[in-house]
Amino acid sequence: MQSTPSGAGDYAGSGDLNTVKADLPTRFRAHAQVMERHGRSPLSVALMQGAADDLEKGGIVAELYTGVPLPAGQAPALRLLAALHRLVLSGEAPDLAAYYPSMGGNEPPEGAWKVAEVTLRAHAAEIGAVIRRGVQTNEPGRSAVLFGVLLWIADRYRRPVRLLEIGASAGLNLLAENFAYRSSGALLGDPDSALVFEGPWVSTPVDDPADAQEHLTVIERRGCDIAPIDATSRDGQLALLSYIWPDEPKRLARMRAALEVAEEHPPLVDDAPASPWLRQVLAERQRSTVQLVWQSVFAQYLTSEDRDELTVTMEAAGKLATDDVPLVWARMEPSTDPLKGFGVSAICWPGGEETLLARSGDHGPPVRWTNA
Numbered sequence: 001m002q003s004t005p006s007g008a009g010d011y012a013g014s015g016d017l018n019t020v021k022a023d024l025p026t027r028f029r030a031h032a033q034v035m036e037r038h039g040r041s042p043l044s045v046a047l048m049q050g051a052a053d054d055l056e057k058g059g060i061v062a063e064l065y066t067g068v069p070l071p072a073g074q075a076p077a078l079r080l081l082a083a084l085h086r087l088v089l090s091g092e093a094p095d096l097a098a099y100y101p102s103m104g105g106n107e108p109p110e111g112a113w114k115v116a117e118v119t120l121r122a123h124a125a126e127i128g129a130v131i132r133r134g135v136q137t138n139e140p141g142r143s144a145v146l147f148g149v150l151l152w153i154a155d156r157y158r159r160p161v162r163l164l165e166i167g168a169s170a171g172l173n174l175l176a177e178n179f180a181y182r183s184s185g186a187l188l189g190d191p192d193s194a195l196v197f198e199g200p201w202v203s204t205p206v207d208d209p210a211d212a213q214e215h216l217t218v219i220e221r222r223g224c225d226i227a228p229i230d231a232t233s234r235d236g237q238l239a240l241l242s243y244i245w246p247d248e249p250k251r252l253a254r255m256r257a258a259l260e261v262a263e264e265h266p267p268l269v270d271d272a273p274a275s276p277w278l279r280q281v282l283a284e285r286q287r288s289t290v291q292l293v294w295q296s297v298f299a300q301y302l303t304s305e306d307r308d309e310l311t312v313t314m315e316a317a318g319k320l321a322t323d324d325v326p327l328v329w330a331r332m333e334p335s336t337d338p339l340k341g342f343g344v345s346a347i348c349w350p351g352g353e354e355t356l357l358a359r360s361g362d363h364g365p366p367v368r369w370t371n372a
């Protein structure tokens with residue numbers, strides 16, 4: 001399967017973290033507006049707008065969300081969209097499937113809400129269960145970012161890497177080395193992979209990626225999540241596919257290819273919250289290795305207390321870092337400036353200096369490395 005840049009431009013995510021005082025219909029509409037502005041998923045936009053109207057009328061969506069805690073950043077509209085997509089993908093909502101390109105449907109999105117509303121009423125219990133869970137996306141496109149970060153680390157430190165991912169979901173990005181990346185005529189990563197990224201980078205993370213790859217050895221890859229998904233189970237696969245916008249066929253194909261790779265290399269994701277897990281795994285450090293802590297689109301799903309605890313945990317671990325066992329905390333998160341897409345940065349200890357490595361799309365490509 002081949003994956004090309006989506007042309008995501010500078011879409012900076014749902015923006016839901018900035019909705020501290022907004023009511024639910026406003027949050028749905030704000031998410032729909034930002035997607036519409038960037039030409040993303042007309043079906044999702046139509047469904048979010050229909051749901052916002054329904055919330056204002058006190059309809060089925062309002063009933064389903066009653067009593068569900070939704071702090072800012074939780075992107076509540078994504079939960080409803082995933083719940084509907086899951087029903088469609090599992091064949092339980094054939095009328096609605098007519099609007100879902102992911103199931104071959106081609107009805108215009110404008111008519112989808114009426115059918116979705118009927119579907120929500122018919123499957124309220126199942127939908128309610130998904131809505132109560134947090135957002136469980138796992139976007140393998142972000143491996144195009146992580147693989148570049150790994151090359152940057154290999155080039156800089158020239159020693160084996162322990163890859164430790166927090167908020168890993170199903171751990172598909174722990175497989176970054178098992179995917180292939182075509183860049184400036186070279187095929188990096190695993191050339192036999194079922195998932196090939198075609199030109200995911202604008203510029204390169206290091207001057208000579210092929211040389212950096214020669215120095216890249218990942219000796220351990222492990223993640224944690226408070227609700228890990230098993231990418232090798234049917235239920236887990238359905239959950240992962242359901243979070244992808246139904247009218248983005250390239251992303252669906254990319255996910256299916258990543259799931260094929262995961263069957264061969266099942267990712268290891270521990271069921272644990274980030275900070276306690278990090279304290280434990282970082283203490284298991286080995287001589288002459290780099291400890292890389294990686295996170296993508298994760299911070300907004302934490303409470304402010306959890307975010308503070310994570311900073312304290314990483315700074316404490318940073319103080320123990322040495323030239324022999326350096327620590328890197330690399331993050332891909334929405335930029336605070338919505339015009340700048342997603343920022344990819346790394347804090348390196350000893351020292352604790354932060355470097356902006358790249359700007360990327362929300363799902364990875366196109367990745368613009370600052371090295372250029």
Ligand SMILES: C[S@@+](CC[C@H](N)C(=O)[O-])C[C@H]1O[C@@H](n2cnc3c(N)ncnc32)[C@H](O)[C@@H]1O
Binds near residue numbers: 138140142170173228
């Ligand atoms: C939006 S998903 C992103 C998943 C993955 N990093 C990616 O980029 O595809 C956020 C993930 O963070 C997890 N999560 C939320 N709070 C957490 C915590 N305190 N510790 C560990 N994982 C957490 C969620 O369960 C979810 O799988």
